[in-house]
Amino acid sequence: MRLGVLDVGSNTVHLLVVDAHPGARPLPAHSHKAELRLAQLLDEGGAIDSEGVDKLIGVIHDALQAAEDKGVEELLPFATSAVREASNADDVLARVQEETGVALQVLAGAEEARLTFLAARRWFGWSAGKLLVVDIGGGSLEIAYGIDEGPDAAVSLPLGAGRLTSGWLPGDPPATDDIRALRRHVRAEIARTVGEFARFGAPDHVVATSKTFKQLARIGGAARSAEGLYVQRELKRQTLETWVPRLSAMTAEECAELPGVSEARAGQLLAGALVAEAAMDLFGVETLEICPWALREGVILRRLDHMGSAGAEGGTVQ
Numbered sequence: 001m002r003l004g005v006l007d008v009g010s011n012t013v014h015l016l017v018v019d020a021h022p023g024a025r026p027l028p029a030h031s032h033k034a035e036l037r038l039a040q041l042l043d044e045g046g047a048i049d050s051e052g053v054d055k056l057i058g059v060i061h062d063a064l065q066a067a068e069d070k071g072v073e074e075l076l077p078f079a080t081s082a083v084r085e086a087s088n089a090d091d092v093l094a095r096v097q098e099e100t101g102v103a104l105q106v107l108a109g110a111e112e113a114r115l116t117f118l119a120a121r122r123w124f125g126w127s128a129g130k131l132l133v134v135d136i137g138g139g140s141l142e143i144a145y146g147i148d149e150g151p152d153a154a155v156s157l158p159l160g161a162g163r164l165t166s167g168w169l170p171g172d173p174p175a176t177d178d179i180r181a182l183r184r185h186v187r188a189e190i191a192r193t194v195g196e197f198a199r200f201g202a203p204d205h206v207v208a209t210s211k212t213f214k215q216l217a218r219i220g221g222a223a224r225s226a227e228g229l230y231v232q233r234e235l236k237r238q239t240l241e242t243w244v245p246r247l248s249a250m251t252a253e254e255c256a257e258l259p260g261v262s263e264a265r266a267g268q269l270l271a272g273a274l275v276a277e278a279a280m281d282l283f284g285v286e287t288l289e290i291c292p293w294a295l296r297e298g299v300i301l302r303r304l305d306h307m308g309s310a311g312a313e314g315g316t317v318q
Helices: 050-069 089-100 109-124 163-166 177-199 211-219 239-249 266-283 294-313
Strands: 003-009 012-019 027-035 076-079 131-136 141-146 153-157 205-209 234-236 287-290
Touching: 003 050, 003 294, 012 050, 012 294, 027 050, 050 089, 076 294, 109 131, 109 141, 109 153, 109 205, 109 294, 131 211, 141 177, 141 266, 163 177, 163 266, 177 266, 205 211, 211 234, 211 239, 211 266, 211 287, 234 239, 239 266, 266 287
Parallel strands: 003 076, 131 205, 205 287
Antiparallel strands: 003 012, 012 027, 131 141, 141 153, 234 287
């Protein structure tokens, strides 16, 4: 069947259309996205303002039209940290449903981490052993660890690249004192979680997902996205340690000229790099591998698992 995943994130609203059935890998058929930056549309009280909700509804209408045009049979709509943490989240969800017919499922942070972990596990397989998975989004950082398809530990921290940029780095380029303060904050937040993971032992394989990690790997010399999903892409901590001082001195316009960095995300790259560097340092990771699958694929895989279970239960044994 043709499934559509509508991901209302902190930076973008992304519709991913795939052809899928239980037992097979989902094949991408179409991608439709809009840069909305919901996390930056919050007022002083932490609410998404009326203009932001209007924009969200308009973008969802466009995504629904794209889904119809591409023959989507079932839509899986969900929202992450920007909506989850908005002080008027219930009102936003009610208005979206009333005006678009879409009932957004708000994922808890730990559920984000679990679904992203599921996607990484399916991508790398059982031979990867104990996995440590790190994902930097626009609003939050997810970390998960485990040996099975469900992680033994999963946390979500308010350390997304967009959130940190708007809250901590107002300058362009940012002031040195602001960068130092953000670095201390990020490391203190991540350090609180290290013990929760350390008790399970060292991972066999460390992987990262998200646009932020892909861009950091690309400026560090990883293959272009045009070379395909199956090309191995890595990010080394030593590379990050070299790039962070350089990014600290660059404007958003200068960052946008780097290979693989989009203009829309360029201003967030330094904050993302500080989070990535801190996570790799505090977890003792020298090299991590970029995983092409992430949260959206995790949502699809879970749905396919449920479909497969329902089909098995409805069958007969000869």
